[in-house]
Amino acid sequence: MMIVMLLVRVILSNKSSYKRLLGVRGEEAQKILNCLQQLLCGSTLKDHTLRSHLLAATLRLCDTSGTYPVCLTLQGVQYEDKVVTAGQFGEIRRGRFQNKPVCLKVIKLYERSHIGRALKGFTREAIVWKQLNHPNLLPFYGIYQLDDRNGRVCLVSPWMENGNISEYLKVNPDIARRPLIRDIVFGLDHLHAGQIAHGDLKGPNIMITPAGSACLADFGLSSVADEDILRWTTLETSTRSGGTVRWMAPELFDENDKIVRPTLFSDVFALGSVMYEILTDQMPFHEFAQNHTVMFKIFSGEKPSKPPSSAWADLELTDGLWELMDLCWSFEPDKRPTLPDIIEKLKADPLNPVSRRRARHLPQKPNQDVNVQSFTSMGFQVTESHQGEVRFSESDIELLKGLID
Known part of the structure; x- marks a missing residue:
């Protein structure tokens, strides 16, 4: 070697x-x-x-x-015909690989001639994803080609029974929010340390492990966002930059309709909006139903609304956390804090009574490895492990x- x-x-x-x-x-x-x-x-x-x-x-x-x-390709993946959910670049199906539940992210294609172009985009994401190894990043197993008439390809990862963070908090409203924010920040910090922008950070792209930890998924999707592939999208809230309007930084809205690639700075803007989601149980700009209205407000420098003081008694929101979110939403990208800055500010901000009460009821985790890292012994990693040196x-x-x- x-x-x-x-x-x-x-x-x-x-x-x-x-x-x-x-x-x-x-x-x-x-x-x-x-x-x-x-x-x-x-x-x-x-x-x-x-x-x-x-x-x-x-x-x-x-x-x-x-x-x-x-070595990125898998064989013998079984999958269900039923589509669990459809998103910007494709659909999600449930399957099994080596007798373990897996998630198949399938490219949405309508013409076989699109496969080569799509595969190139997915390959980029797969290669980047394969290099990442962190407790707060969803592991990657490999690429699998379906046996349908178009020969579509998909990315295979662990199936997370708890779903995404938005779904999880609806079912478990009294779960402590600060540890989840910490998980998200640590995962994003690991991406940024490698100069990798997530590109579409939002609640539905943050999964919850069996141990109740948060891990980031669907990073790198912006590499697939070109003019041809965007024809396959069915998610109306998505834009040409590959992100989702309510979480997007103003610089990603180009008035000339050019594709603007996400950056580390735009990720930080989205992080502020994810914190808003988690701490208030509301989407950013929840008062406005139309995405074009939200886009105009973000582009004009407006920020998500601050909850009324009467609501704070039931939230983990603090003045320090609001100030941090406000910094993340700075209109000028270089005015936004870095991930190391955010980590320090989170550490320095004391818990409020709601956070302390919820922290006392955190689920016991006798084996901390029962999180996303435990999945690395499954699936694609198994196919590598027997190769030895x-x-x-x-x-x-x-x-x-x-x-x-």
């Missing part, structure tokens, strides 16, 4: 070798992508800068070659050597 790592370092640091790498096609591209993905999956890669460059090279080679690492063939090494001047 060391010689392959050394060769890859040389290739990524040399302009002509890197260009040659991106020009590889066919079977050779497949072999190289498999090598790069094995390096990314290896636990010995501790150099964060190299990992970032390696990930970027993998994504670029996927784009230029039209293929993706075979990562090994590369002589032909792999010779192929990489051939890219170097």
Whole structure:
């Protein structure tokens, strides 16, 4: 493995070798992508800068070659015909893999000719998702191709019986909210540390584990948001930027109708609105039914309404938390706090009586591993675990050597 790592370092640091790498096609591209993905999956890669460059090279080679690492694909996934829910880029189905319940996020396609384009977008999300390992990020198992007439593809992850945070809080209204906010912030901080924007942070994209912890899902979907693929959406609240109106930062609304990519700054704006959801049990701008009205208000610099003082006695909301949310909603992106800043402000803000009362009734967690991390022994991770030490063939090494001047 060391010689392959050394060769890859040389290739990524040399302009002509890197260009040659991106020009590889066919079977050779497949072999190289498999090598790069094995390096990314290896636990010995501790150099964060190299990992970032390696990930970027993998994504670029996927784009230029039209293929993706075979280790991302799954076989033998069973799934139900019934659609659980439909969303912006597809639909959710329930299934089983290695006798465990899984969630299938299926691309919504109506023409077989769209598959290649869609697969490229989903592959980007899959590769990014596969690199992430954190208790507050939903794990990724792999890509599976359905056996329907269009041969649609889907992303496979654990099935979360508790549903998303919006559903969970409706069923469990007296659950402590501060620990859930902390989970969300920690998960988003891990994404941002890798310079990855979530792009669509909102209650329905935050899942609840069996232990009652929150974990982020559906990050990276903005990479799929191009003009052709947007024709497949059925969710009217979604925009060309890949986000959802009530949680979106003003800079994502482009008056010229251009696609504006989400950023770390726009994630922070959305985080403020997620905190609003959790702490008030209301959607941002809940007073307004029409999304175009909400869009105008956000673009004009208006912020979600502050609950009346009479309502605070039943909420975990504090002056400190409202000030933090208000900072997250700053119109100018660079005026918004970073995730480390937010973590410190949350730590410094004392619990109010409602938070203290709810904290006393938190469910016992004798085994802290009964959270999202416990799922990593299932599914896709199992298919990797029996492989043992990562090994590369002589032909792999010779192929990489051939890219170097």
